[in-house]
Amino acid sequence: MSGSVSTQRAETVVKPALLRALAGERLERPPVWFMRQAGRYLPEYRALRAETSGFISFCLDPERAAEATLQPMRRFAFDAAIVFADILLLPMGLGQKVWFEAGEGPRLGPLPSLEAMQARATEAAQSLTAVAETLTRVRAALEPERALIGFAGAPWTVATYMLEGGSSDRSKARSLAYTDPALVDGLIEVLVEATAHYLAMQVRAGAQVVKLFESWAEGLSEDLFFRLVTAPHMQLVARLRQLGVEVPVIGFPRGAGAMVLDYAAAVPIEGVALDTSAPASLGQIIQKHRTIQGALDPLLLRAGGEALDRRVDRLIEQWGGGPYIFNLGHGVLPDTPPEHVARVVERVTGRVQAP
Amino acid sequence: MSGSVSTQRAETVVKPALLRALAGERLERPPVWFMRQAGRYLPEYRALRAETSGFISFCLDPERAAEATLQPMRRFAFDAAIVFADILLLPMGLGQKVWFEAGEGPRLGPLPSLEAMQARATEAAQSLTAVAETLTRVRAALEPERALIGFAGAPWTVATYMLEGGSSDRSKARSLAYTDPALVDGLIEVLVEATAHYLAMQVRAGAQVVKLFESWAEGLSEDLFFRLVTAPHMQLVARLRQLGVEVPVIGFPRGAGAMVLDYAAAVPIEGVALDTSAPASLGQIIQKHRTIQGALDPLLLRAGGEALDRRVDRLIEQWGGGPYIFNLGHGVLPDTPPEHVARVVERVTGRVQAP
Numbered sequence: 001m002s003g004s005v006s007t008q009r010a011e012t013v014v015k016p017a018l019l020r021a022l023a024g025e026r027l028e029r030p031p032v033w034f035m036r037q038a039g040r041y042l043p044e045y046r047a048l049r050a051e052t053s054g055f056i057s058f059c060l061d062p063e064r065a066a067e068a069t070l071q072p073m074r075r076f077a078f079d080a081a082i083v084f085a086d087i088l089l090l091p092m093g094l095g096q097k098v099w100f101e102a103g104e105g106p107r108l109g110p111l112p113s114l115e116a117m118q119a120r121a122t123e124a125a126q127s128l129t130a131v132a133e134t135l136t137r138v139r140a141a142l143e144p145e146r147a148l149i150g151f152a153g154a155p156w157t158v159a160t161y162m163l164e165g166g167s168s169d170r171s172k173a174r175s176l177a178y179t180d181p182a183l184v185d186g187l188i189e190v191l192v193e194a195t196a197h198y199l200a201m202q203v204r205a206g207a208q209v210v211k212l213f214e215s216w217a218e219g220l221s222e223d224l225f226f227r228l229v230t231a232p233h234m235q236l237v238a239r240l241r242q243l244g245v246e247v248p249v250i251g252f253p254r255g256a257g258a259m260v261l262d263y264a265a266a267v268p269i270e271g272v273a274l275d276t277s278a279p280a281s282l283g284q285i286i287q288k289h290r291t292i293q294g295a296l297d298p299l300l301l302r303a304g305g306e307a308l309d310r311r312v313d314r315l316i317e318q319w320g321g322g323p324y325i326f327n328l329g330h331g332v333l334p335d336t337p338p339e340h341v342a343r344v345v346e347r348v349t350g351r352v353q354a355p
Numbered sequence: 356m357s358g359s360v361s362t363q364r365a366e367t368v369v370k371p372a373l374l375r376a377l378a379g380e381r382l383e384r385p386p387v388w389f390m391r392q393a394g395r396y397l398p399e400y401r402a403l404r405a406e407t408s409g410f411i412s413f414c415l416d417p418e419r420a421a422e423a424t425l426q427p428m429r430r431f432a433f434d435a436a437i438v439f440a441d442i443l444l445l446p447m448g449l450g451q452k453v454w455f456e457a458g459e460g461p462r463l464g465p466l467p468s469l470e471a472m473q474a475r476a477t478e479a480a481q482s483l484t485a486v487a488e489t490l491t492r493v494r495a496a497l498e499p500e501r502a503l504i505g506f507a508g509a510p511w512t513v514a515t516y517m518l519e520g521g522s523s524d525r526s527k528a529r530s531l532a533y534t535d536p537a538l539v540d541g542l543i544e545v546l547v548e549a550t551a552h553y554l555a556m557q558v559r560a561g562a563q564v565v566k567l568f569e570s571w572a573e574g575l576s577e578d579l580f581f582r583l584v585t586a587p588h589m590q591l592v593a594r595l596r597q598l599g600v601e602v603p604v605i606g607f608p609r610g611a612g613a614m615v616l617d618y619a620a621a622v623p624i625e626g627v628a629l630d631t632s633a634p635a636s637l638g639q640i641i642q643k644h645r646t647i648q649g650a651l652d653p654l655l656l657r658a659g660g661e662a663l664d665r666r667v668d669r670l671i672e673q674w675g676g677g678p679y680i681f682n683l684g685h686g687v688l689p690d691t692p693p694e695h696v697a698r699v700v701e702r703v704t705g706r707v708q709a710p
Contacts, residue, residue, distance in 0.1 A: 171654060178658035218573070218610075221652045221684070222634040223666070255573075257612025258637045279577040282613045297576045299526060303533035311578070329576070 016147035018080045019208060021325050022248040022270040022291050030316065030324045031079035032348045033149070034341065036331030037072040038084050042338060044071050055100040059086050062133035069138045073146065076342055077351035080147040080209070081138055083202070085131050087153025087213055090198055091162050093124030094190065105167035114186045121190045125198035132205035139206030143355055150207030152199050154214035154251075155191035155236065156228040162187065170216050177224055188232050196239035203245050211250040211273070212236070218255020225259050233267045250293060254330065258282075264290050276329025280318040287322030294319075295329035296344070302333050304340040312347050371502035373435045374563060376680050377603040377625045377646050385671065385679045386434035387703045388504070389696065391686030392427040393439050397693060399426050410455040414441050417488035424493045428501065431697055432706035435502040435564070436493055438557070440486050442508025442568055445553055446517050448479030449545065460522035469541045476545045480553035487560035494561030498710055505562030507554050509569035509606075510546035510591065511583040517542065525571050532579055543587050551594035558600050566605040566628070567591070573610020580614050588622045605648060609685065613637075619645050631684025635673040642677030649674075650684035651699070657688050659695045667702050 017031035039045055045068055052058040059065055068084040088098045088106050094117045097109030131150075139148050152158075160173040163184070177184045199210045217229050233251055240249065250271035253263050257277070264272045264286045272286050274294035283292045296315060300308050315326065326348045332341065346352050372386035394400055400423055407413040414420055423439040443453045443461050449472045452464030486505075494503050507513075515528040518539070532539045554565045572584050588606055595604065605626035608618050612632070619627045619641045627641050629649035638647045651670060655663050670681065681703045687696065701707050 174652075175654050175658060178655050178660075178662055219632055221631050221650075221655070221666075223669075224652070225632070225634075255612075255632075257610075257632050258615070259632065259634050260613075262634065276576050277574055277580070277610075277612050277614065279580075279614050279617065295576075297529075297579070299530050300533050300576070303530060305533075307533055311576075314578075 014144050016079065016145050016208065018147035018149075018325060019248065021323050022209060022250070024291060024323045026321070026323055029348060029350065030320060030326040031147075032326040032345055033078045033080040033082065034072075034328050034332050035082075037076070037078060037082065037341070038068045039332060040334035041332055041336040041341070042071055042075070055086070056089070056092075056098065059084065059089060060128075060130040062130050062137055065130070065134040066137035066141070069134065070141055072341075073142065074354055075338065076345045077349045077354050078146070078345060079349075080149050081142055082149040082151060082211070083131065083135050083138065083207065085134070085151070087151075087158060087215070088161060089128050089131065090124060090152065090158060090191070090194055093127045093198070094120050094162075094194060096162055106161060108161055108165045111162055114183060114190070117187070117190045121193040122197055124194040125201045128198060128201070131198075132201050135202055135205040135207055145355070147208045148206055149209045149211055149250075150199060150202030150205075151211040151213060152195045152202075154212045154229070154253075155188045155195060155232045157214050157216045158191055158195075159184065159187050159228075160216050170219065174220070174224065177228060184228075188228065192232050192236045192239060196236055196243055196245075199240060200243040200245050203247050207247065209248050209250060209271075210240075210245070211252060212269075214251065214253045214256075216255065217253040217259075218257070222259065225256065226262075229253055229256070230259075230263050230266050233263070233269070237268055252293075261285060271325065273327065274329065278329070283319050283324075284322065287319065287324070291323035291325065292319060293325035293327045295327070298328050298330050298333050298336070301328060301340050301344065302336040304337065304343070308340065308344065309347060312344055316348065369499050371434065371500050371563065373502035373504075373680065374603065376678050377564065377605070379646060379678050381676070381678055384704060385675060385681040386502075387681040387700055388433045388435040388437065389427075389683050389687050390437075392431070392433060392437065392696070393423045394687060395689035396687050396691040396696070397426055397430070410441070411444070411447075411453065414439065414444060415483075415485040417485050417492055420485070420489040421492035421496070424489065425496055427696075428497065429709055430693065431700045432704045432709050433501070433700060434704075435504050436497055437504040437506060437566070438486065438490050438493065438562065440489070440506070442506075442513060442570070443516060444483050444486065445479060445507060445513060445546070445549055448482045448553070449475050449517075449549060451517055461516060463516055463520045466517055469538060469545070472542070472545045476548040477552055479549040480556045483553060483556070486553075487556050490557055490560040490562055500710070502563045503561055504564045504566055504605075505554060505557030505560075506566040506568060507550045507557075509567045509584070509608075510543045510550060510587045512569050512571045513546055513550075514539065514542050514583075515571050525574065529575070529579065532583060539583075543583065547587050547591045547594060551591055551598055551600075554595060555598040555600050558602050562602065564603050564605060564626075565595075565600070566607060567624075569606065569608045569611075571610065572608040572614075573612070575614075577614065580611065581617075584608055584611070585614075585618050585621050588618070588624070592623055607648075616640060626680065628682065629684065633684070638674050638679075639677065642674065642679070646678035646680065647674060648680035648682045650682070653683050653685050653688050653691070656683060656695050656699065657691045659692065659698070663695065663699065664702060667699055671703065
C-alpha cells in the first residue's frame, strides 16, 4: 500500500489538472479549455489554413493539424489541447464520400450499403492514421502538465450527417429512426464499433482523454434519446474498455435538456459536458457522481465586457464546489476576438501567459 | 356554500374537458388537440388557402380564418379549436412590415424605433380586430363542450423575428441581448404590453383559454432564459390579470429543457406545454402543481404504424395519472397523412367521428 501511495504522490506532481478533475478531484481552480479553441478566430490559424486548399486534406496533414492544435496553446494558458480533426473523417473510413464546399457545410455522397459498412467497421480507423500521427506530434510538443484530448463524433450525430448527406435539421434521420429502424440501428451499431477502434487508436497515439461529441442530441423524444444516444454511448464505452482503453471519457450530449440526468446516470463516463442551456442545479446534481464541464455561452464570449466577467465568476461559484472543468457550452465562434478568450482564461487560471 | 357547490355541479355539465383539465381535474381520458391541427396537411385547407394570395390576408380574413379553424373540428373529435392566425401579426400592429415569400419563411422590414413601438404598444392589438372577429365566428359555430383557444407568440420569440428580420438561428437576437440590453429589454417590455392587450381582446371575443407560444426558448443560458422567457411571462400573466382576463393560460417554452421546471414554478399559469424532448419524469414533477400538455413527436405522427399506437398509450400511461392534455410536442407537419391524426384522436378519445 505504501508503494501505491508513493506512486500516487509522484503522479500527482505531473498529472495534468484536467485528469485530476476527471478523477473527481476538486482543485484550487478548475482546469480550462474551450471547444474549437483551435480555429478560425485566430489569425495564425487562418494563415496556416490558407496554405492548403481542402479542409479534409488539412485535417489529414499531421504537420499542419498539429500546428493548428498547438496554436492556442502558445497564446493562452489552456490546460488541455484537443486534436485538430473533424467528426466527419470517420464516414470516409466507412466508404462514404465527404467533402466541404467553400463557405458551406459538409456534403456527403450516397450512403454505402449497411453490409459494406459492417464489413469495414473494425478497420475504418486504419484509414485515419494521420490523426494518430497528429496526436503523437502534439503530445511530444506539449508540456507534461497540459493534457491532450482525442475525440470523435458520437454515433447518432455522425449518423445524421451520413443519412442526410450533410447539415440539416435532422428531421430526415429522426424520421428514418421511426420508419426504417433496421437501417438506423444497424448504422449506429457500425458506428459504435468503428468509433471505438478510432478512439483506441487515438489513445495509443497519445490522447489522455477522449471526448464524444453528440452535437445533435436535441429534439429527440425520451424513447429515441435512449435508443439513439444513451444506449449507443453505453455500448461504445463498454467496447472501448474491452479494447483496453483506460483513459477518462467525456460525453457531450448537446441539447439533451433534462435527459442529461438519465444520460449521466446510465453511461459510465468520467465527465459530462453540459451545453449553454444547462442550469446550475442540473450540473450540481450530476457533480454528485460525475465531473462536469461547461458551459459559458459562446455568444457572451464573443460579446465580451463586464457581463462576461460576471458570468465567468458565476459559473465558478455555482460549479467550482464539485469536480469541474471550465469550458464553453458550444464551440468558439469564428468572429470571437482572441482578447476575449485571453481575458476568460486569465480570469479562470490567474495566468496571463501560456506556460 | 351549498350555492357554490350547485353552481359548480351545473357548470360541470357543459364545462369543456380542456377547461376541466386546466382546472386541475384528472379526467377519465385526457382532452386532446394538436398544435397546427388546422393547416396544410388537410386537403380542404389547401383548397381554402388557394382562394387567397397572401398568407397575412388569409389570416386577417375572418370568414376564411374561421373556416380553417373549424375544418379539423369537423373531421376529428378534438376537444379544442385554436384560432387560425400567426404569431407575426402583432409586429405589424407595432409598425413593422411583415410579409411571407412563397415557399419561404416570414420576412420583416426594418425594426421601428423603440420609442415608436412604445407609443403603439397599448393599441397595437386594435389593428388585429379581424382575429377577434374570427374567434367570435368560431365560438358561435363550435359545440359548447369543445373549447376555443386564442394565442400569441411569447415576447422573446416574437422579438427574435423582429430583431433578425425573419427566421434564423436566433444568434443575432441572443447576441443583442448581451450587447444592447436596452434595446432587447425595451422591446420585450413593449411586447409584454402589446401581447397582454392582444390576448385580452381575444378573450373578449370568445377565447376560453390562451396559449403563449415561446417557440424559441432553446439554447438560452440560465440567466438569459430567466431574463427573456420566465420574467416576461410572469409580467405578461400579471398584466393579463390586471386587464381582467381570468381564463386559463398555457405556456409553451419550447426547448427550455431542464429549465422548464423553474419556469413552471415561477410563472403563475394553469398549463405548461411540454415539447417532444420532455422526459416522463419532468412532466410528472410539473403535474404536482400544473396541468401539463404534450408531447407526441410530430415525426412519429407522420410515420404512423404500431410504434405510433404504442407511444400514444405510453404517453397516457406516464402522464394520465395527473392533470394532462394530450397534444404533440410541436406542430403537425404539412405532409402528415390525416388518417394518422384520426387514428391518434380515436385512440385517445375512443371516438371515431367528430361530435
